[in-house]
Amino acid sequence: MNKYIKAFSEDHVGVIQLDRPNVLNALNREMVTEIVSQLQSFENNEDIRVIVIRGNELAFAAGADIDEMRDASPLDLELLNPFAEWDKISLIKKPILAAVNGFALGGGFELALHCDVILAAEDAKFGFPEVKLGVLPGAGGTQFLTKAMGTRKALEWIWLGEQMTANEALKYGVINRVVAKELVVEETMRLAFQLVEQPPISLRLIKEAVYAARDLPLQEGKNLERKNFYLAFASEDQKEGMQAFIDKRPPTFKGR
Numbered sequence: 001m002n003k004y005i006k007a008f009s010e011d012h013v014g015v016i017q018l019d020r021p022n023v024l025n026a027l028n029r030e031m032v033t034e035i036v037s038q039l040q041s042f043e044n045n046e047d048i049r050v051i052v053i054r055g056n057e058l059a060f061a062a063g064a065d066i067d068e069m070r071d072a073s074p075l076d077l078e079l080l081n082p083f084a085e086w087d088k089i090s091l092i093k094k095p096i097l098a099a100v101n102g103f104a105l106g107g108g109f110e111l112a113l114h115c116d117v118i119l120a121a122e123d124a125k126f127g128f129p130e131v132k133l134g135v136l137p138g139a140g141g142t143q144f145l146t147k148a149m150g151t152r153k154a155l156e157w158i159w160l161g162e163q164m165t166a167n168e169a170l171k172y173g174v175i176n177r178v179v180a181k182e183l184v185v186e187e188t189m190r191l192a193f194q195l196v197e198q199p200p201i202s203l204r205l206i207k208e209a210v211y212a213a214r215d216l217p218l219q220e221g222k223n224l225e226r227k228n229f230y231l232a233f234a235s236e237d238q239k240e241g242m243q244a245f246i247d248k249r250p251p252t253f254k255g256r
């Protein structure tokens with residue numbers, strides 16, 4: 001039974017709602033474990049094709065739980081290895097969309113950056129305030145933000161620890177879309193339902209290839225894309241997609 005999140009599904013979309021409203025969804029370790037376990041459960045559920053992570057109206061998540069971290073020693077952290085849990089998010093092959101209302105700060109911003117697509121409310125606030133706590137992002141923030149906006153801008157934001165508006169985040173290529181705050185969840189679900197109609201094997205092969213473009217040298221990325229292209233021809237959905245084109249009818253994809 002989850003204590004800090006709610007999980008449900010709607011028409012092949014698995015939804016994780018962060019639910020620790022009294023502390024703006026601050027992420028303690030147990031909550032991160034619940035999120036990751038639920039992601040894995042959706043990943044293993046054939047009925048789920050797309051995953052959405054959302055918060056509430058005030059916050060996606062205002063960071064890691066400062067109370068929990070405050071007295072940690074370096075050895076506690078080394079032995080707890082808290083970020084190993086976060087690494088598991090990057091192993092999820094289904095599309096993960098983030099719907100951000102309110103604050104996405106510190107670990108909350110990092111959770112959004114672990115998602116493939118980010119939609120945000122006009123008044124959403126992103127940022128890494130860790131510098132003001134005498135630390136720095138630890139769950140991949142320096143890496144994700146730099147890959148998204150480039151070295152100079154990332155340094156400026158992370159050094160100053162200031163909050164970025166949704167429009168600034170959009171301008172720097174950190175998020176996908178800005179929408180009216182009352183429509184964030186609706187728009188994210190709409191995008192999720194569009195993805196549900198796409199062939200799931202293609203979606204996962206595309207996800208792997210696009211991250212290869214971010215993380216690998218060009219030729220290695222091209223080689224991986226090529227192998228994934230060949231692999232797509234093992235699927236029934238490739239046969240269906242091409243046959244439907246020839247038959248001039250819409251395809252029905254099965255995920256096989």
Ligand code: CO8
Binds near residue numbers: 024
């Ligand atoms: N941790 C614990 N409690 C929090 C956190 C947090 N990150 N954020 C908010 N809260 C609590 C507040 O203490 C407050 O509790 P209470 O009502 O009991 O006093 C409640 O949430 C509401 O917050 P505020 O009263 O402060 O609300 P405001 O609207 O005035 O301010 C802010 C909202 C600006 C978001 C403010 O709460 C704030 O600055 N929060 C902290 C933001 C922050 O520094 N985040 C970074 C944390 S460090 C981090 O994320 C490192 C990531 C590495 C991953 C670590 C994995 C182990």
